[in-house]
Amino acid sequence: MPVGGHTVTSYEQELISLRHMMNEMGGLVVRQTELAIRAIIGADPDAAAQARALDPQVDTLERDVEALAIRLLALRSPMAGDLREIVSALKVTGDLERIGDYAASIAKRTLRLGTFMTEIPSAGLRRMAQLVLENLRDAVAALSTHDSDTAMRVWRADPAIDEIYTAMFREFVTYMMEDPRQIGACTNLLFIAKNFERIGDHATNIAERVHYVVTGEVLPTERPRGTASPQA
């Protein structure tokens, strides 16, 4: 083993630790999003409570990743690809933390819906939640495996989510007009839909990051767009 071999090994171990922490954080927000979906689709208050209970772990991981990144930057002078990966980890934890927050917010709002969700059709919301979850899972998997192709698929899938969101926005406004007693519940559903749309957006940010870490290329600021405006 060459002189300095030990140093290289601890450096690599620290980089592996950083990746493990990113995987753990990604796994946690996927789990939070799954629980939030179960809370709303299944009207399941236990799932809502579990989604919210995971929030402090996500926040702690964001801080831990930053502490380790600073340590790596201070002591290991990482270069090129490794430096790009460490800087990207600092940015991606911001997206993951926001996703966890949105999932917890969805969970909290489901507790105010009562039996509303079982009374109205909500095919749009279910479909949107499913698409967002798939995109988030793919983005987190692509982050873990450095898979640029999957990342690009996530990046291209976002406009479909925006289109469902726009249609759903109109649907809920119509419900409110037809039955003003549903205004409170529908308003919560509007914010829930918006939160899913935001989770999809942050999954797209993560996908852009993966593409950048793997290829060194920055994707255009203008994202692919659907035919409809994302806001009603």
Add this chain to the structure above:
Amino acid sequence: MPVGGHTVTSYEQELISLRHMMNEMGGLVVRQTELAIRAIIGADPDAAAQARALDPQVDTLERDVEALAIRLLALRSPMAGDLREIVSALKVTGDLERIGDYAASIAKRTLRLGTFMTEIPSAGLRRMAQLVLENLRDAVAALSTHDSDTAMRVWRADPAIDEIYTAMFREFVTYMMEDPRQIGACTNLLFIAKNFERIGDHATNIAERVHYVVTGEVLPTERPRGTASPQA
């Protein structure tokens, strides 16, 4: 001048450039928020267009800050306080970019309100927008001057904003129930209020960062809370 003096000088110049870029980005999102407020309070579509037109500049600055930060990290091996500042710049640009996005989104939504805002009292929204703008200005100033006291004031002011938001949420739901023709406009106002609340939240994130850069201390994850829940 000692040997290596030139290197130190270019390092310091690059750090000063980074601070200039942060100031510029902070100034731009304050401007966007001012324009968004003018768009809604003054029913001013030109202000709305200007707020939205600044978005690409904000996005470009976020990328430029990251490129310079990577350059500094790769070539200058910054230590201790400088390293903390550079890593924090990477995180703060994320908050600034989100603030710019929320301001642009508010501006876009005002275009859908028509004459609605001149017809109903909206003291809560005006007061909230003003408080958020003050907090954002203070956070950006504290970032520029490394003023931890101002940062702590911003951090403590956020619950007041959340309380106004909660009251306003109920106010708008009441309007919708009283006059279902206003549901479309009120829904947009609800999202506008939510966006202001989010801008306030990101201003608080920036304040936490300033405190960390200046003191090296991380503030508790649990923020001060008002008496009311931030969601109706």
